[in-house]
Amino acid sequence: MENLLRPLIVIGGSVLLTLLVGLAVDRLLRRADTRHPETPLWGLLRRCRPPLQVVILTATLRASYGEIRHPLVADHRAGIGHVLWLVLIAASAWLVVHMASAAVESTYARYASATRDAARVRRVRTQVTLIMRIVTAVVAVVAAAAMLLTFPGMEKLGTSMLASAGIIGIVAGVAAQSTLGNLFAGFQIAFGDMVRIGDTVVVDGEWGTVEEVTLTFLAVRTWDERRITMPVSYFTGKPFENWSRGGAQMTGTVFFHLDHSAPVPLMREKLREILDGCEAWDRRDWSLAVTDTTPTTIQVRAVVTAKDADDIWTARCTVREQLLAWLCEKHPYALPKVATGEAAARPPAPRSAPEAPRPRAEEAHTTAAQNGDGTAATPRTGRG
Template sequence: METVLRPLIVVGGSVVLTLLIGWATDRLLRKADDQHSETPLWGLLRRGRIPYQLVLCAAMLRGSYDEAQLLQAHRVGIGRGLTLVLIGATAWLVVRITAAIVETSYSRYARAHRDPARLRRVRTQVSLIMRVVTAIVGVVAAASMLLTFPAMRAAGASLLASAGILGIVAGVAAQSTLSNLFAGLQIAFGDMVRLGDTVVVDGEWGTVDEITLTFLTVRTWDERRITMPVSYFTSKPFENWSRGGAQMTGIVFWHLDHTAPVEAMRERLRDILRECPAWDGRDYGLAVTDTTPNTMQVRALVTAKDADDVWTVRVTVREQMIRWLTEHHPYALPRVNTADALLSPGSPNGRSGSADGAVRRAHEPPRTGRG
């Protein structure tokens, strides 16, 4: 009877005690979260209740397994398995606690500062710091798990002797990966590009959607995702439209006939912008910037608060201006001129020369026969 009750008491008691401690801890965290709603720390800590209970249960079972006298033939294997579970759950819990602390610090910073550019920079740094912490904790946990096996501890001396050669080989083989890793850290703390920045890479413009230690993802305007190594942003030039402020100036071009009413177009541009919600009201302008034998180039300058709004203003101005010219000034639109060319006065074959000759002959006195 004792051989049956002892394992049930030990295992069942460990499980029940784990559930009770986990429930009590969750109640305390929920109460603290209700009393301190200004900080999300306690609510974020509640996300770690599963690894927390795993740590408690694994620790209790590991400490009391010898007393249970259950499956004694597999005592070593079960004990090692519980140790592995304990190490993994502890690493999981450390990552959750670190994430809660980091997220709480960022939320306090976000409440204290309203600058979007600064917030994006800090958010990028926080994301990369969490990835580094997760990677370090994962490596330490994996190494600790391997060291629980006696064969791995015995092989440690031989591995240490060849660590120098292996390090050189690994460094050469992982040169690209290491360069991306250091480039990711440089981006995080060098403020080169941040989450939410509008950038232009390889002729494509979009918003930075994700930054990791090795790659960066740009979400384009048509919802495509461009993934590239972070070393690209440290080795090649690129446009960052959000750095130093998101305000932008847009340009709209028209190719019109030389008779186009430029002054009336300036007034119409002002009316269009006043009715466009995306225009920020900072500035606008219209001028003739170039001319060709058949057309002239008219350029409009418009402003907006960011890249998305300046695109909206540009397409609105272009569309409504062309519609207005078509309805009220159709002669201003470019056309192919098929009229006869006017030759210079005095040309032997020119119309003006023949007409002038006829006029002169009409006013000349009549000639006599004397010569």
Template sequence: MDTALRPLPVVGGAVLLTLLAGWVADLLLRRTDAHHSETPLWGLLRRCRPPLQAVLLASVLRGTYRETRWRTVEEHAAGIGQFLSLVLIGSGAWLVTRIASAVVESTFARYAATTRDPARVRRVRTQVTLITRIVTAIVAVVAVAAALLTFPALRTVGTSMLASAGIIGIVAGIAAQSTLGNLFAGFQIAFGDMVRIGDTVVVDGEWGVVEEVTLTFLAVRTWDERRLTMPVSYFTGRPFENWSRGGAQMTGSVFLDLDHSAPLDAMRRRTEEILADCPAWDGRDWNLAVTDTTPSTIRVRAVVTAKDADDLWTVRCTVRERLVAWLVEQHPHALPRIATSHAVPSPREAHATHAASRYGDESARTGRG
């Protein structure tokens, strides 16, 4: 019975110590966050409590598991030690990733709170997202490498692996050309300010908003809630429209094909009334003018402005709908009409018709005589 209970003090003490340390760390971070509300860093660091406890528990058990004096532990001491080492490496990588993410997110939050330019905020947000992913990838690679080195067999063949590293690197580079291309394209997009999270873009005729940027792909959310996932190399090798570049404010047009008798002055007054009643209009500018004419219609263009692409779409639809409804109700003659008339006959048909008419008249006179 004593032999079976020997692991309890070691394991129980490690668990209690871990829980106590986690509680103390959370209490300190909570009090620090209350005294320094100007930065969200301390509140974000509270999310590091689970990995911190995992690191502490693995460390304590790694150093004290032999003290159990338990036959099962002594027989499998090497395997248990290696398992605890792997847990320690994994939890340590988890903790480093959480800390780095908290620092980066708090830095971005403070920058966003003090910057009024939405374009700069989106640019920094894109860069911060990619930096976080890069740090996570590096930590994961280092953790995997450290975990592999805990296996004696891998340390034994280390020399031969290093000797063939050059050949393996060349083969891997050839096989991963597209991946490496997307990786460097991701850096170019993030730090070259080509496209940012939240930008309104037109890609392959699809209008949408950039929702996610990673090291290998970019996701665009279209107006109908679809997601276009494209490699980032697409945006460095092909032209695309970025409506948010240089500012989110936009100018749009509404085209109407009307009759030549359309009341343009009344339309201008009605357009001004419609815009004044439209919350999506930003009040910067508007205009209405005839931009083209045909033998049967004129083309009227109304130019409107809005603070972003979504509001511009709303303003354009509102002006188009209300102007058409007003014309139908107040000036139906201004709507486009199709002029119709009798067809003009050809000279041969006209001569035949005239001859038949004369023959009919002569026959009628002869009959009357």
């Protein structure tokens, strides 16, 4: 009876203590969150309750399992203690990651609520995301190392690993050259403010928004909901367009190729009318001017502004569609023309007039003699 009662008391007492401590901590955090609503830290720390309870339960069992007198436990005391120790290390790492995440997210939330500059908020968000990934990786490595050190014989393995660290380091450096390059490029992007989560970029001719940034890759969401995954080293080694750099406000252009007779002043008035009804236009600036000419057409450029990349795209499409429809309906003569008629035939070359036949020598001599002055007589018609 005692062998059965002791395990129940130890396990039941550990579970009860875990539940009571978890409930007490949750109530304290809830009260702190109610008293200080401007600080989201206390509400975020409530998410640490599951790993905290696992840590308390494992630590309690690790400290009291020796009181169990059951023969099964006595035969495997060392193995049970080792397993509990491994679980305690893993649960502690889980708790540390959750607490660090709560602290970082709380700091970011307070900064985002107090800052009106969207570009700075996106920059901090990118840095916070990468910092949390680094913290998670470091904690996981430390926890794994601590768990390995609990196994007997790991000291010898560690000594042999240190002895061959030089060779292993050279081989790993050569084999993971690309990975290490992406890793350092991720640090450069995070703290060099080159690209941020939410930025509108153009890479390899694709227009999209940066959706995720990690230490090794970057995901861009295109306008048609595709995801382009690119190594972060691309953004440190090749040029790319960042439409959100320096501010979210943007200026867009719309080009028209029209006939020389296009009514530019009327187009300017129509453009202002179109923009007044366009919600994407932020009313900062607009213009319309002839920017180039060719022997057959003129180039008309319309300039519009918007608060971000999405709105500038909408404004440009609206201006292009409505202005072209207005030209087709009201001024079709302004549209460019292409000559499709047949070319005129080339006129024939003029021929020279035929020369009059010359009189023979004896006839000319006879005529001149009859006139008596050496000139040819003029032939007459009719009488007289």
